[in-house]
Amino acid sequence: MNSFSVRVAVAAEAIRGIFPETPLQENDYLSKKTGARVLLKREDLTPVRSYKIRGAFNFFRKALGAGNNAELFVCASAGNHAQGFAFVCRHFGKRGIVFMPVTTPQQKIDKTRLFGGDFVEIRLVGDFFDDCYRAAFEFTESAGAHMVPPFDHKDIIEGQATVAYEIAAQMPGGRMPDIVMLPVGGGGLAAGVTHYFADQHRDPRFVFCEPAGAPSLRESLASGKRVKLAKVDNFVDGAAVAEIGREPLRHLKDFSADAVRLVPENRLCATMIEMLNVEGVVLEPAGALAIDALKDFSRKEIRGKTIVAVVSGGNFDFERLPDVKERALRFEGLKK
Template sequence: MNAAAPLLLDGDDALLAQIRAARVRDVARESALEEAPLLGARLGRRVLLKREDQQSVFSFKLRGAYNCMVQLDAAQRARGVIAASAGNHAQGVALAAATLGIRASIVMPLTAPQVKVDAVRRFGGALVEVLLAGDSYSDAQAAAAQLQAERGAVFVHPFDDPAVIAGQGTIALEILRQHPGPLQAVFVPVGGGGLLAGVAACIKSLRPEIQVIGVQAADSDAMARSLERGERVVLDEIGLFADGTAVKQVGALTFALCRQHVDAMLRVDADAICAAIRDIYHDTRSVPEPAGALALAGLKQYVAAHPADDGALVAIVSGANMNFDRLRFVAERAELGEQREAVFAVTIPEERGSFRRFCATLGRHQITEFNYRIGDTRSAHIFVGVQIASRAEREALAAAFHAQAFDVLDLTDDELAKLHLRHMVGGRSPLARDELLYRFEFPEHPGALVHFLDQLHPDWNISLFHYRNHGADHGRILVGLQVPAAEQPLFAQFLATSGYPHVDESTHPAYRLLLRG
């Protein structure tokens, strides 16, 4: 049985009364509703962030979990509780268990970020048992249901429970109290639908003119598909990047409430989520988890589709339980999410002067990545990433390559290239005779890479080139140059007068193993 049963739909007034009576103040703070001035100026709209990432468990989930568990009677508390969660609900249950003195067993998927697993153990202490099972929330839920049947404990559902929904709905009460003036829309991240159901029901009861818009990851869109079909669907597969909303099937109660109150659903991809994470960081110096940035990614998509509107918009930043090792992926993909990086595969003739023509075509564009390995006597294949300001600039750059008679393949929207191929350019080459391998550093600024290339002797063929912009003050290049033995004194003179710090890697064992022809 669930902690609060049966699942009741007694009308908007009854649910609003449950939201108003929700016991969340024991553990949850009234989170800030903050302006996002940098993003707002860029979008030309007033953007407000509801900072649920500021809660003690770094997400909104403690509201619903505590409101549900505080209502248990003595007999239910004595039996203990069981929960299934991708991470944030688990932390809420753990904190509630420790606060109320209730034993809890929490099942989390094997894919749950370690930062969330560690936090559950920390918040719950000796009262909480953590079990790992399956690859998604749905797998963990099935394991929890079996455990519940064996132990007879009370199941605290992460979203499909009226007390949980009421607890999450208190966020809407706070938004309306904090911003009593006109609002055009509130954007809400969606997994199983508990947050969206509570926020939508509350707002539509009190301020029906405000739009409530749910936002899902495109590869975990169970609610969007269910609302489109008019019935709950079960996804065969779900994406795990936004793990906090990775749910194969939404709740029966949450679906009914969302169907009644939600104005629209939006889907966003991983690149858009990464760009939203960066936007939140720039305005708040906080780093939300992917699910925590979903609502803002949807808000930005909405603004792009409605350029004539001018009303204020709210995005709920739902959590900040980010695994540190995801930050590299986020940083790399944020530029793509904003359409600020274009990625091309360019084929140029393997002849003197063509490489310089290629560099001249790039002009003063900031280069984000440059990969090349000699492999053909007739043509050279270069993988290059370039910062751009707009799609039009991306198209103009592709046209400039074509004007130089270079074959070009635009890979900006190609997932395989963005995720894998950009890191796999290279290998051994029988053509790399007389190759010397050097690392160089130079002050990073627009045009610095092209300036470096201009310093190289025109008779030394570049046989290997790798550069990535890491956002640091200094750029770092790995370059292979074919320098015949007779010209090595001239090469030594170049090194001495170039002014670039450098390291000879020609005898590096990994180079000899993996790249030397």
């Protein structure tokens, strides 16, 4: 029996070789505020401060296990996937090239370089991610290298599903959460987590949290097919994806569009500031999506329920803080 759950359990065991499970922490502040019991799955506490290291690690592990001896691995990413990829290249001693848009913040370039050490080279190409991705793809073809996609691959999804494996083991008293809140960009995390729980015959209510300016899952579920958005607001850089992954959508297609909450960018900024001031937790915009979406529930709807919100990342560039503060004030009506 080689079920999805079994493969995810094997992946989770292998991942223990590079970092311990991330904590599932009850948050008194959010629990009191919402009337529910809120637990945060702290993916901002991995070595690269996001869950992306899981999918990258699993992709490499399986490629190398299957006898793939490509000399060179490639990825295109402006952020968390690049950092996870770089960390894993160094771990396996494989050479990697990271293609990043010219507009990538210096902090992300430096961190990627730090994680990859001598194994990783960074190439800055194009103003937008799509141009950068195209350049990476063309290079991969011409150099006979191996492309490591950010979300649209079964091994990436299986790696991200280790988040669900850990949640199931960490739930107090072995009970399952009533609601699981998942941030969505390309859909790899959401696909992995929902598939794992379905395979275990556990069915919490899933709430998918997308930026209002990049609703690619919502639009695709509403129209019954994969939709590419004509334009996206890049503010939530970790989740501003114009087209949900093909493979992730295969796992998510039976959900209703109503299961997706669209998070307004300015309100998200208020949540980031609140979590920083009250809890001392640094979140990037995508990392705050699931926490912010709690604001859409009435107290009556979730009173006494157990909610797990996945905090997907904490790679926040403090150069952006003035902008985030200003947007938060605008949301609160304190600034025109």
